[in-house]
Amino acid sequence: MADLKEELSETMYCILLSLQEERHGYGIIQHVTDFTAGYVQLGAGTVYTSLKKLERAGWIDRTRTEDRRHYYVLTERGTQALDDQTRRIARLHAYGKGIA
Incomplete structure (x- = not known):
């Protein structure tokens, strides 16, 4: 299982949310x-590359394939990563509000 960086890109974060x-x-x-x-606005190439990375990291699982469409969902590990990222972003937001 590959590890992803602690700080996710906006694209990866949005995919996990979805x-x-x-x-x-x-x-x-x-x-x-x-x-x-x-x-x-995500491009198809970006999404499919990101899905492969997230699946390799164990953060999402492919659940089924229908008409050449692969369906995915968060794993427990992916849910934890999403929660961690959401808390990190909230902290950064609070820091910014404290400075402004």
Whole structure:
């Protein structure tokens, strides 16, 4: 199992957020665009490369394949990583508010 950096890119973080429910690659792209109100727009190549990395790290599992679409969901390890990243981002936000 490969380890990912402690600090995830915005792309990886959004993918993890999206995979709290089972989704396929294109579904992830649509969901991220929706929940970020278009601020984050993921390309297919980026998503599929990221999914491979996240799967190798044990943070997501492929659940099924239908009509050439691979579906994924967070693992327990991925849920913990998402929680850790969310806390890290909240701390950074608090630091910024304290300075402003």
